[in-house]
Amino acid sequence: MKNFVRTLLIIAIPLIQVSCTYSQNIKTAKSETQEVHRNPLKVSLGDPYVLSDSKSKKYYMYGTGGVKDGFGVYSSDNLVDWKNEGQVYFGNTKSSWGIDAFWAPEVYQWKDKYYMFYSAQWRENPTSELENFKIGVAVSDSPKGPFVDMSDKPLFDPGYPVIDANVYFDPSGKLYLYYSRCCYKHPVKSKIADWALKNRKFDQIEESWIYGVELKPDFSGIIGEPVMLLRPPVSMKDKQAEWESRSVTSGEVNRRWTEGSFTFKHQNTYYMMYSANHFAGENYAVGYAMSKSPLGPFVKAENNPILQKNTASGGEVTGTGHNSVVFTNNGKNMYCVYHGRTKASGKERVVFIDKMEIKPDGRLVVHGPTTDEQARP
Known part of the structure; x- marks a missing residue:
């Protein structure tokens, strides 16, 4: 036994x-499976913007590309696994003011409605401008659309092409619209322009600048005159000049960009994140500026750029830019959502999400770009 x-x-x-x-x-x-993920996400979009919906408790991502003449949306419960929900805005219709180049949508939940701000080429173009971009607003009862234009014309016409609308809802109750004036037909004198001419790179350098203006509470127009808030450096001695001028100094293109802004407030400081360099090139990168007022003056940070290509350090990510920020855990955690390119994606833009934080001294830091395993948001 x-x-x-x-x-x-x-x-x-x-x-x-x-x-x-x-x-x-x-x-x-x-x-x-539950606790780690790896960039890039399985979403091919440019200019990604994430809405945290208080009704459905889901996240919704919008961006440039993926559909014809309009915008689509992806939904997620965890910021990592995304479901394609199809097209939510249809442009280039008989009633739409926009005809093509539908770019950079951002959707805001406001008083039981959802408002989409976006850029497109304006149908009204009597002088046949090559870049006739304006900003429009569409509304829906659901983050999954359909979104319908509030008007048969753009939100406003400042007399030059504009893109990349971003809206900030200030605790004071006021609303502010930020946007980028396009480089098109906007040559600017600077030491960098002088350098480009002397070195036979380019005859002139066009620039895009970021403006801010108060927005009407019903999103029907603007209040007052727009204020220029950010522009590329004038002097080559400026600490920002090197990284913001790479598209020029590399001979890539005769333009310097300040675009794709995203504004939020932390404690008593307004942070404005922005992108510089050619959006279709490897030097696209992100910096930020700070202010005590929503309409400035904004001062660029000493630790810029905070997000850029990592190929110099053995990585494979380039073209990092046009970001938005999503807050989780009652605002305690912050994540930077942006697009970039990898060897696998080629010229196609894919979405990344990396953790970001504000240090005790006020410095903003993005922990990216990453392609290795990391904790899920």
């Missing part, structure tokens, strides 16, 4: 060990 029991133990103990090991492997695999 003792020998029989001993035999059973000899057989059972390894089986128990195998069973425990198997169970632990399953548990570990499940834990890894």
Whole structure:
């Protein structure tokens, strides 16, 4: 009998060990599936913007591309796994003011409605301008659309092409619209322009500048005159000049950009994130500026750029830019959502999400770009 029991133990103990090991492997695999992710996300969009919907408790991502003449949307429960919900805005219709180049949508939940701000080429173009971009607003009862234009014309016409609308809802109750004046037909004198001419790079340098203006509470127009808030550096001695001028100094294009802004407030400071360099090139990068007022003056940060290509350090990500920010855990955690390119994606823009934080001294830091495993948001 003792020998029989001993035999059973000899057989059972390894089986128990195998069973425990198997169970632990399953548990570990499940834990890894739930708790880690790797960039880029399986979403091919430019200029990604994420809405955290208070009704459905879901996240919705909008961006440039993916559909023809309009915008689509992706939904997610966790900021990592995204479902394509289809097209939510249709442009270039008989009633739309925009005809093509539908770019950079941002959607805001406001008083039980959802408002989409976006850029497009204006149908009204009597002088046949190559860049006739304006900003429009569409509304829907759902983040999944359909979104319908509030007007048959753009939100406003400042007399020059504009893109990249971003709206900030100030605690004071006022609304502010930020946008980028396009480079088109906007040559600017600077030391960088002088350098480009002297070195036979380009005859002139066109620039895009970021403006801000108060927005009407019903989104029907603007209040007052727009204020120029950010522009590329004038002097080559400016600490921002090197990274914001790479598209020029590399001979890529005769333009310097300040675009794709995103504004939020932390404690008593307004942070404005922005992108510089050619949006279709590898030097696209992100910086930020700070102010005590929503309409400035904004001062660019010493630690710019805070997000740029990582190929110099052995990585494979380039063209990082046009970001938005999503807040989780009641605003305690911040994540930077942006587009970039990898060897696998080629020229196609894909979406990344990386953790960001504000240090005790006020410095904004983005922990990216990353392509290795990291904790899920």
